Amino acid sequence: MDKNVLFQKFVAFTAAVHQTTNEITKNVKSETITPLHYKILEYIAVSQPVTLSEISECMHMSMPNTSRELRKLSEKQFLEKVADDEDRRKHIIRLSKKGEAMMNESFQRIESRFIERMEHVSEEELKEIERALDLLHSKVFN
Template sequence: MYNKIENLLDQFYKTYYKIEEINLNQVIKCLTTTEIHVIEAIGQDKITMNELAEKLGITMGTASIAINKLNEKQFIERIRSDEDRRKVFVKLSKKGEMALNYHGNFHSTILEKITENIPKEELKAFVTTFETILNNLEVIKKDIQPESILTFEEGDTVQVSSIKGSVAIRKYLNEKGVLIKSLIKIINIDKFLITMLVDGDEKILNVEDAENIMVRKNSL
């Protein structure tokens, strides 16, 4: 049963993304599949490079290469934050928005075609089941894969796996007592600040600095 599920999922995604690749080569010839996925990840809002890399599950280096190419092709724009000049956002240009809208329509059309012979009740049951499977995967992922501390909730206890950002940011967090393997209990998170116990000591950090703390859920 489980082997069959795995094989079906594997075959589905291979075929689905092959169709996507063929469509790109025929219509938006200057974009690769990876680049259109970056455009989709950015969406209609501006986003930082850290957020983009985390959203796609790629390294900052890979994200930077993709963004540089998209910038050269004029699909994205870089915007420096008014509040913090060190922070740079990326957003879609008009050309990028056109590519996003076209590709979104392509996905809708393909999904409509491949589900048109399935009764609505069966399709609803499939969606409900698949949502449950995805939610279960997210739980497992959160337990084993380091993520920004900001993706966790108040009351969670987590362990620091790594610290991202510049040398200055890493040094600042180290001075605050945030070290590799530190145990952190999240007390409160709001729009601007995070309050937490770091190895038993209460610390308050700006969320922009805290997003660089990569942690795993602690089961103890």
């Protein structure tokens, strides 16, 4: 197989993923937070517990900027920082009960939109999509 052709398909696929993600998540965040805060909370929700440096790297932000945004989210009681048992200098970051509730509400809206998109997909195609997602996750996005 021509790996260049495969790469071009991968680029087109990831662009489509970003576009679809944008459409499916539009207006799901709480009005009390910024889009950046939503992205940070979304990352924490699916990856927790995480560290400051992991958030910084994922969000392509400097450590000081990440720290400032996390402080704002902490002040709004959406997340909590806990000292790591093994290394007291390191802090683990996770959603608070309030943060979990807000993200669960957002994910329910996203799930509803996803289900609408899958409305006309056959059971066999759904199984194929699931297998494809599992394969992509294990081979490309791991």
